[in-house]
Amino acid sequence: MSDDNFKITIDDVAKKAGVSKTTISRFLNGRYEYMSDATRENIEKVIEELNYRPNNLARSLKSNKSRLIGVLVSDISNHFSSILVKGIGDVCKENGYNLIIASTDNDPLKEREYILSLLDNSVDGLIINTAGGNDDFLIRLSKKGLPIVLADRSIKNTVFDTVVVNNYEVTTELILHLISNGYSKIGFFTGKIGNISTRTERKQAFIDVCKKYLKKDECNLIFEIDNHLNSIEEKLKAMINSNKGARPAVFAVNGMVLLNVLQVINKLNLKIPEDIAVCGYDDWGWASLIPPGITTISQPSYEVGVESAKRLMSRINKNIEDKPQKLILNATLVIRGSTKSY
Missing domain, CATH: 3.40.50.2300 (Response regulator)
Structure with missing residues (x-):
């Protein structure tokens, strides 16, 4: 970019666009309701042609x-x-x-x-x-x-x-989906919950649904894990081995945890969903590509x-x-x- 571009002033833009400086100022401040679509498009075109860069310091001093x-x-x-x-x-x-x-x-x-x-x-x-x-x-x-x-x-x-998003309602929907498909041992895998509202809401939905539809000893499978895969592996093995007769499933609190869980499942050579069902929050692109396709909650x-x-x-x-x-x-x-x- 040439130094000459910085010499272009708001007067130059207004003159070439055939409008007043006030109109250009309104455009730069996003106040498009004061101009027609044609005027707005023309100003955009002129600014691009002149490669105009507004003096933000001067603008901030003037507008506070x-x-x-x-x-x-x-x-x-x-x-x-x-x-x-x-x-x-x-x-x-x-x-x-x-x-x-x-x-x-x-x-x-x-x-x-x-x-x-x-x-x-x-x-x-x-x-x-x-x-x-x-x-x-x-x-x-x-x-x-x-x-x-x-x-x-x-x-x-x-x-x-x-x-925010409807964390409680959509998590409830997912856990009910797991239970209706016969999964009676569901592990809730999460990073540290602390005072994080999203994790708290998802955890509460998990607890409420499990208490209503599952046995008492199947309602407390909440695992706070760190980013180390060994931590996930240890808790995943314990969950699977604790009751051989129940069909296990994992719900991951977000996309990062879900990805880590999937890496551990791959390491353990577990088949999805034959050995264990997997689902979680965040419908990132790879979720549909990993066989047989990972059930997720897609948030906006x-x-x-x-x-x-x-x-x-x-x-x-x-x-x-x-x-x-x-x-x-x-x-x-x-x-x-x-x-x-x-």
């Missing part, structure tokens, strides 16, 4: 906005996080905002430190996929007036706009990001003044061969 959004995800290595951020980023880009992304590694202390750092960088708002355990801190933060939206994970009080990860960002944009632009709301999106059960009856 940094045009920056802070996004905190619990684990950037989790495919869910990248899809979530993609949804957030697409909406923010349309509205002239850039992202600063931080990964907390599900650590409440890191989450607090990153939030304070983002506040020091004068972000205009925050979208938080919270690690849990920071409810009081977040509630105190709400009193500072900074727009905040919680994505995927919630806290007990609806202090912030929150976008991208849509969670989109709706979170839309809500935040509305709060920043003061388009809504109502109390914070919790928006619940529907995840869906995708049944494949890994849980079939035989």
